[in-house]
Structure formats: structure tokens, C-alpha cells
Amino acid sequence: xxxxxxxxxxxxxxxxxxxxxxxxxxxxxxxxxxxxxxxxxxxxxxxxxxxxxxxxxxxxxxxxxxxxxxxxxxxxxxxxxxxxxxxxxxxxxxxxxxxxxxxxxxxxxxxxxxxxxxxxxxxxxxxxxxxxxxxxxxxxxxxxxxxxxxxxxxxxxxxxxxxxxxxxxxxxxxxxxxxxxxxxxxxxxxxxxxxxxxxxxxxxxxxxxxxxxxxxxxxxxxxxxxxxxxxxxxxxxxxxxxxxxxxxxxxxxxxxxxxxxxxxxxxxxxxxxxxxxxxxxxxxxxxxxxxxxxxxxxxxxxxxxxxxxxxxxxxxxxxxxxxxxxxxxxxxxxxxxxxxxxxxxxxxxxxxxxxxxxxxxxxxxxxxxxxxxxxxxxxxxxxxxxxxxxxxxxxxxxxxxxxxxxxxxxxxxxxxxxxxxxxxxxxxxxxxxxxxxxxxxxxxxxxxxxxxxxxxxxxxxxxxxx
Amino acid sequence: xxxxxxxxxxxxxxxxxxxxxxxxxxxxxxxxxxxxxxxxxxxxxxxxxxxxxxxxxxxxxxxxxxxxxxxxxxxxxxxxxxxxxxxxxxxxxxxxxxxxxxx
Numbered sequence: 001x002x003x004x005x006x007x008x009x010x011x012x013x014x015x016x017x018x019x020x021x022x023x024x025x026x027x028x029x030x031x032x033x034x035x036x037x038x039x040x041x042x043x044x045x046x047x048x049x050x051x052x053x054x055x056x057x058x059x060x061x062x063x064x065x066x067x068x069x070x071x072x073x074x075x076x077x078x079x080x081x082x083x084x085x086x087x088x089x090x091x092x093x094x095x096x097x098x099x100x101x102x103x104x105x106x107x108x109x110x111x112x113x114x115x116x117x118x119x120x121x122x123x124x125x126x127x128x129x130x131x132x133x134x135x136x137x138x139x140x141x142x143x144x145x146x147x148x149x150x151x152x153x154x155x156x157x158x159x160x161x162x163x164x165x166x167x168x169x170x171x172x173x174x175x176x177x178x179x180x181x182x183x184x185x186x187x188x189x190x191x192x193x194x195x196x197x198x199x200x201x202x203x204x205x206x207x208x209x210x211x212x213x214x215x216x217x218x219x220x221x222x223x224x225x226x227x228x229x230x231x232x233x234x235x236x237x238x239x240x241x242x243x244x245x246x247x248x249x250x251x252x253x254x255x256x257x258x259x260x261x262x263x264x265x266x267x268x269x270x271x272x273x274x275x276x277x278x279x280x281x282x283x284x285x286x287x288x289x290x291x292x293x294x295x296x297x298x299x300x301x302x303x304x305x306x307x308x309x310x311x312x313x314x315x316x317x318x319x320x321x322x323x324x325x326x327x328x329x330x331x332x333x334x335x336x337x338x339x340x341x342x343x344x345x346x347x348x349x350x351x352x353x354x355x356x357x358x359x360x361x362x363x364x365x366x367x368x369x370x371x372x373x374x375x376x377x378x379x380x381x382x383x384x385x386x387x388x389x390x391x392x393x394x395x396x397x398x399x400x401x402x403x404x405x406x407x408x409x410x411x412x413x414x415x416x417x418x419x420x421x422x423x424x425x426x427x428x429x430x431x432x433x434x435x436x437x438x439x440x441x442x443x444x445x446x447x448x449x450x451x452x453x454x455x456x457x458x459x460x461x462x463x464x465x466x
Numbered sequence: 467x468x469x470x471x472x473x474x475x476x477x478x479x480x481x482x483x484x485x486x487x488x489x490x491x492x493x494x495x496x497x498x499x500x501x502x503x504x505x506x507x508x509x510x511x512x513x514x515x516x517x518x519x520x521x522x523x524x525x526x527x528x529x530x531x532x533x534x535x536x537x538x539x540x541x542x543x544x545x546x547x548x549x550x551x552x553x554x555x556x557x558x559x560x561x562x563x564x565x566x567x568x569x
């Protein structure tokens with residue numbers, strides 16, 4: 001057995017180790033050590049909890065077996081998952097945290113003596129509020145993440161699903177939740193507790209279905225944040241410092257990422273949450289339906305242009321992930337470097353389907369991270385660059401964001417691709433991007449459109465370069 | 467007058483939010499995906515609640531409803547802990563600096 005005070009100190013140490021795990025991510029060199037700190041913190045928290053419970057009977061055996069099953073399953077997924085599938089993996093993992101929070105809250109509600117929360121039917125009011133909040137946020141995280149997972153995996157259409165009065169229904173459901181928590185505290189009737197969980201499941205679905213594919217970076221970050229708040233809620237219920245610290249860290253981490261993503265699109269958080277762009281802005285794309293001249297080229301033209309350039313900037317986007325073109329891209333860059341061309345990569349904050357998505361894919365293809373730059377670091381370099389190679393990105397390069405106040409993406413920070421001497425734009429067709437607006441860049445004199453699949457085109461360019 | 471222990475926990479919570487705020491702002495944007503997977507892994511520390519819920523029942527019967535929910539939560543959290551940390555490690559191992567000899 002272990003005294004309650006000592007136990008609390010160990011939980012505090014775990015919490016500190018988790019802080020160091022996040023701190024390590026400030027640079028790739030320290031990040032691996034940070035991850036190790038995180039693992040040690042987790043191992044510590046689990047071991048001291050087992051010792052403190054001190055029940056090494058049949059139940060303990062079950063526990064070990066279940067942890068083994070879960071652990072092997074998790075490890076298997078972690079080693080097998082392709083890097084392009086990271087967004088849906090993270091969404092899937094968030095759903096598990098959410099559901100685990102719901103289960104722990106249910107367990108605490110059914111058997112409160114175990115956690116010193118009072119007796120069934122007479123649970124401390126503060127604990128009831130904390131556990132219903134934990135359960136509600138956990139349930140929203142669970143169903144919300146499941147929907148996000150389905151959309152990212154392509155098992156469900158990525159386009160926003162909206163219907164009349166949607167936001168009012170969500171608002172009403174939110175208010176009902178507050179009312180139910182109030183009644184639960186007043187009456188201690190378990191029906192209210194189950195109703196809270198069911199309504200929260202429903203709310204999770206309704207909150208995420210109106211959000212479209214390209215807004216997923218915000219959604220994933222937001223669900224990340226929710227899973228943290230759910231953990232913190234349970235931490236208060238269980239009076240556990242490690243959970244409270246971790247919950248707060250994860251909650252604020254997800255909130256900051258959501259903020260960075262929203263800023264990357266120049267939209268307010270509520271604007272993203274309240275529904276997709278694609279559904280609202282058809283008018284602006286209709287206007288520009290008339291044919292405009294487009295210059296298109298082939299792989300040989302592109303190879304010639306890049307070979308004779310002194311500097312090339314690569315602008316990757318979600319299309320690169322879809323086509324799995326990152327390895328071919330690296331090979332192309334290697335070939336260019338052999339010809340003495342200076343190559344760098346420019347990454348927009350919302351490129352891809354989750355924060356940092358492009359960076360991971362490039363790292364997977366062995367692109368050194370000191371050749372990869374963020375928007376603010378590299379944007380001035382476009383003016384001095386000979387060729388910009390846009391592969392799978394679209395809206396984040398649209399100059400309309402700077403010139404046309406009528407455009408829905410007006411004010412969004414974009415990569416100044418149009419300032420480079422020539423632009424190679426790999427795209428399957430002229431169709432507008434997610435925002436449903438035509439990209440002005442297609443029709444510029446210095447733009448050469450390369451109509452093909454991103455991977456196929458890049459491979460053809462490599463052939464032509466060699 | 468004695469201070470309610472809740473206030474202490476609330477203090478820890480609020481201060482941790484601030485720590486999280488400053489620590490996360492210092493995370494380099496290129497590591498935002500590993501940040502998400504590692505925060506996901508550490509939030510699975512909820513497993514401590516699951517362990518208590520699963521084992522600490524004094525009912526004599528280890529498989530009553532409350533315990534079963536605890537066991538279910540243990541599987542979910544275990545998937546997350548191993549999956550989250552290992553996938554983070556796998557990603558971080560890929561981030562390499564430019565080799566000096568190569569131009």
C-alpha cells in the first residue's frame with residue numbers, strides 16, 4: 001500500500017513529466033527525449049495507481065490481460081498506419097479518449113464509494129457536476145471524433161451537411177444539458193445522468209456534420225482540446241492531480257492549435273464551427289464561368305523550366321497527400337539539386353487536413369526539416385524565386401485573397417506564389433478548390449498548368465530530368 | 467477557516483492551463499502533428515481512473531456493472547497510450563536535419 005500523500009506526489013511527478021514531453025517538441029532534436037519523458041510519466045502513473053489500489057486478485061489479472069490486448073492493438077496500429085492517414089488516426093484516438101472518459105464517469109456514478117464521492121443516490125453535488133461535465137464533454141468528443149474520422153477516411157462525404165435551424169437545435173440541446181445537470185444535482189435520479197450522456201452523443205454528431213473537409217484541421221484541434229477538458233473533468237471527480245494537469249495541458253494545446261488554424265484561414269472560430277464555406281458561396285464561382293485562356297504544359301516543359309532555374313520553391317497541399325506524391329517529390333528535388341538548383345519547401349498553416357500534416361509527410365520522404373519553411377519565414381522569398389512548384393495546394397495560393405474584398409477568402413494569409421518568375425501548378429483540372437472560388441493564378445501569364453495526377457506528373461518530370 | 471481542497475485543485479488546473487499555453491506556443495509548427503498525437507497519448511492517463519474503477523469495488527463480485535465499465539475504459543485507454551506514444555516516436559524518428567556533406 002501507499003499513502004495518499006505519497007500517491008499525490010507521484011501523480012504530480014507524472015504531470016511534470018508530461019509538461020516536459022510537450023516542452024521537448026519545441027525542436028525536433030529534443031522531441032524524442034520529450035516523448036520518452038511522456039512514456040515514463042505514464043508508466044509511473046499506472047504503476048503507482050495499481051500499487052495504491054492494492055488489489056492483486058483475479059481482477060488484476062483481467063486488467064493485465066486487457067492492457068495487453070489494448071496495448072498490442074495500439075502498437076499494431078501505430079506501426080502499420082501510413083503517414084498519409086495520420087489525420088484520421090488522430091481523430092480515431094480522440095474518440096477513444098472521449099469514450100473512456102464517459103465509461104469512467106459512468107463507473108464513478110454507479111459506484112461512488114470507491115472514489116470517496118458519497119453513496120449512490122447521495123453523491124456530493126460538486127462531484128456530480130464534475131462527473132456530468134466530464135461525461136458530457138467525453139461523449140461529445142466521442143461522437144464528434146467518430147464523424148471526423150468517417151469524413152477524413154472518406155467513409156462519409158466530406159461536404160458540409162446542413163439543414164434548417166441546425167444551430168438553434170444545437171443551442172437548445174446545449175441548454176437542455178445544463179438543465180439536466182441541474183436536475184441531476186437536485187434529484188440524484190440516474191435517468192437524468194443517462195439522458196445527459198445520450199444528448200451529448202447526439203450533440204457531438206450535430207456539431208461536426210456541418211463542417212466541411214478542408215476545415216478539418218480546426219475540427220481535429222478542437223476535438224483534441226475537448227478530450228483534454230473531458231479528462232480534466234474526470235480528474236476533478238477523482239481528485240487526481242495527474243489527470244487535472246494533463247487535462248489542462250491538452251485542453252489548452254488543442255485550443256491554441258484551433259486558434260492557429262483559424263488564423264491561417266482568417267476566419268473566426270465560430271465561423272468555422274457554424275458551417276462550411278462550400279455550401280454558402282456558389283455565387284462567386286458562377287460569375288467567372290466564362291472561358292479564360294490557360295497555358296498548359298507537359299512534364300518536359302516543367303523539367304526544362306526547373307532545371308534552368310537557380311531557385312525553386314515547392315508548395316505542397318492536401319492533393320500531395322491524396323496522391324501519395326511525397327516520395328516522388330523528394331526524388332524530383334534530389335534530381336534538381338544535382339543540377340545545382342536551390343530547392344526549399346513552403347508550407348501554409350492549413351495545408352492538409354491537420355496541423356503539421358505536410359511536415360510529417362515530407363519528413364517521411366526524408367526531406368530534411370531545415371529545408372521546410374512556414375508561411376511567414378518564406379513568403380518574401382517568392383519574389384526572388386524562379387519557379388514555384390504548386391503540388392496539391394489551391395486556395396492557399398489564390399491571390400484573390402489579397403485583392404478582392406468580395407471573395408469569401410479575402411484577408412486569408414496566402415503564399416505569394418504569383419510573385420515568382422514562373423509558377424508550375426500541378427492539378428487534375430481547372431475545378432475550383434474547397435472554398436468554391438476560381439483561382440486567379442490559373443490564368444496568369446507566368447503560370448503553366450500541369451494537368452495530371454500529382455504523383456504521375458512528378459514522376460514524369462523526374463524521367464525528363466534524368 | 468479551512469480552505470476547501472477543491473480550491474487547491476482548481477489552482478493546479480488554472481496554473482496548468484497557463485503552463486500549457488506557454489509551452490504549446492513554443493512548439494515549432496512543423497511538429498504540430500506529433501504534438502496532437504502526444505497530447506492524445508498523455509490524455510489517456512485517464513486510465514488511472516479506469517484502474518481504480520475496475521479494481522477497487524468492494525462488492526466481492528469483480529464483474530458488476532461499475533467494474534465492467536472500468537475494464538472497458540482500460541482497453542480503450544491502453545490502445546491510446548501505446549498507439550499514441552509509439553506513433554509519435556515513429557514520426558519523430560523521421561525528422562532529420564540536412565546532412566553536412568550533401569549540398
